[in-house]
Amino acid sequence: MIQILIDSEFRIIAGHGRVLAAKKIGMEEVPCLFIEHLSEEQKKAYIIADNKLALDASWDMEILKSELLDLKELNFDINLTGFDLDNLDFGFDFDGNDVNNEAYEDDFNLSKELPKEPKSKFGEVYQLGNHRLMCGDATKQEDILKLVDGKKIDLFITDPPYNVNYQGRTKNKLKIQNDKMKSDDFVLFLQNAFLNADRIMKPGTSFYIWFASKETLNVYNACKNIGKNSNENWEIKQQIIWFKNKFVIGRQDYQWIHEPCIYGWKNGEAHYFTDDRTQTTVLEYDKLQRNEDHPTMKPVKLIAKLIENSSKSNNNVLDLFGGSGTTLIACEQLNRKCFMMELDPRYVDVIIKRWEDLTNKKAVKIIE
Numbered sequence: 001m002i003q004i005l006i007d008s009e010f011r012i013i014a015g016h017g018r019v020l021a022a023k024k025i026g027m028e029e030v031p032c033l034f035i036e037h038l039s040e041e042q043k044k045a046y047i048i049a050d051n052k053l054a055l056d057a058s059w060d061m062e063i064l065k066s067e068l069l070d071l072k073e074l075n076f077d078i079n080l081t082g083f084d085l086d087n088l089d090f091g092f093d094f095d096g097n098d099v100n101n102e103a104y105e106d107d108f109n110l111s112k113e114l115p116k117e118p119k120s121k122f123g124e125v126y127q128l129g130n131h132r133l134m135c136g137d138a139t140k141q142e143d144i145l146k147l148v149d150g151k152k153i154d155l156f157i158t159d160p161p162y163n164v165n166y167q168g169r170t171k172n173k174l175k176i177q178n179d180k181m182k183s184d185d186f187v188l189f190l191q192n193a194f195l196n197a198d199r200i201m202k203p204g205t206s207f208y209i210w211f212a213s214k215e216t217l218n219v220y221n222a223c224k225n226i227g228k229n230s231n232e233n234w235e236i237k238q239q240i241i242w243f244k245n246k247f248v249i250g251r252q253d254y255q256w257i258h259e260p261c262i263y264g265w266k267n268g269e270a271h272y273f274t275d276d277r278t279q280t281t282v283l284e285y286d287k288l289q290r291n292e293d294h295p296t297m298k299p300v301k302l303i304a305k306l307i308e309n310s311s312k313s314n315n316n317v318l319d320l321f322g323g324s325g326t327t328l329i330a331c332e333q334l335n336r337k338c339f340m341m342e343l344d345p346r347y348v349d350v351i352i353k354r355w356e357d358l359t360n361k362k363a364v365k366i367i368e
Contacts, residue, residue: 003033013043014050103304103333105288108354110297110324118345120352125366128355131328131338133363135348138320138341139192144200148339153200154272154315155336156207157306157327159296160190183218190222193320198226198234200318203268206310207234210261210296223262232268238281239263242302245286259296261306274309297324304330311336325351329358 004015012019013035022030038046120126125146126133136143138160181189197207211219220236227233240261247257265271285302303326311317313335319327322342328351331338342348352363 003031005035006032007038007043008034008036013038013046101333101335103301103308103330105300106329106354106358108324108329108357110350110354113350113353115346115349118349120345120348122345124348125368126348126352127364127366128328128352129332129359129361131331131340131355132366133322133325133328133340133342133348133351135343135345136341137343138196139189141196141199143341144196144320147341148200148316148318151200151316151337151339152202153197153205153318153339154202155307155311155317156197156201156205156209156319157303157317158193158197158208158320159210159298159323160193160321186215187218187222190219191225194222194226194234197318197320198266201266203232203266204271206263206265206271206273208240208261208263208306208310210259210298213256213260216260219262223264227266232266234264235267236262236264240306241282242298243282243284245284248287272310272312276309279309298326300326300330300333303327304334307331307334307336322351323347325354329354332358 002015002018004019005013007013015030019030035043120135122135123143124135132147132149134143134147136147138144201207207223209219209223223234223236240263242259242261244257244259247255249255283302283305285299288297288299307317307327307330315336317327317331317336317338318340319338320341322328322340324347325340325342328338328340330336332355340351342351356362
């Protein structure tokens with residue numbers, strides 16, 4: 001251990017952090033070196049300079065990775081090092097696994113897997129590896145708090161009902177609940193869900209919200225009402241466009257070949273965004289082939305791009321309208337922790353089946 005610098009009156013000049021760390025791991029003595037030739041002014045200057053130099057220092061990430069993994073093997077509590085393990089972005093997890101993985105399509109056939117009678121029940125919470133999934137209501141605060149279990153959110157990505165009364169053309173007649181409301185009711189519905197999300201979002205948390213173009217004003221108004229008149233309001237910054245490889249046939253004069261998404265963040269602290277300055281507002285990803293009749297299902301790679309741009313490894317990602325579970329699948333592939341809400345028990349079953357097929361693991365129902 002590096003010596004603690006003290007003066008003749010045993011006051012610490014340098015090494016305050018080392019003394020605190022020693023206390024945490026149960027050390028009763030630490031090596032010290034007397035510094036007796038400094039004046040009071042020089043001591044103060046030394047203390048300030050020592051702390052400033054420490055703040056300006058950077059980590060050798062490879063050495064840090066090696067040291068932390070060594071501590072893990074010794075069953076040492078890594079939290080005692082002072083690192084926030086939920087926000088480390090070293091490209092590895094603490095089981096020694098490389099997590100710099102690229103997202104990929106899992107080719108899940110949702111239409112085939114959607115059950116007629118669900119096993120899941122409203123109010124149930126499931127643990128899917130590092131993720132939590134609840135069959136619950138995004139507009140109810142008690143359900144949200146039950147889902148996250150005290151955790152705070154680093155990124156909010158969601159694909160709420162489009163309010164277009166969609167019904168699929170498959171034999172299962174795939175539908176989205178809460179997809180046909182009056183305009184005022186729809187704004188209130190979204191606002192209640194977003195307020196619940198806001199309560200568990202850290203300041204600086206980015207959000208991505210998919211929506212139908214005809215509901216643009218309603219979705220924007222719902223967002224603008226969150227945290228207004230405070231310094232932690234939601235700030236809408238840009239609109240992101242998913243440009244598809246083929247259009248969807250409909251009754252409009254112009255056929256839809258894109259879907260819009262609101263991008264912004266909760267004020268109060270700086271938001272995180274990748275250092276890559278080549279990102280654009282148009283994301284080109286092919287429309288899924290196997291689930292053409294499923295309402296608004298997104299490619300894993302599309303959602304993964306948003307996650308990579310606006311979060312770090314081990315961050316907590318929230319999705320209040322789980323649908324087919326794409327956000328959770330992308331989080332699994334990118335080493336994020338997903339907290340997902342889904343109202344329809346049939347889709348909860350689908351999400352569980354999709355994750356189990358991907359990981360060859362089993363979901364566990366949480367008994368409370």
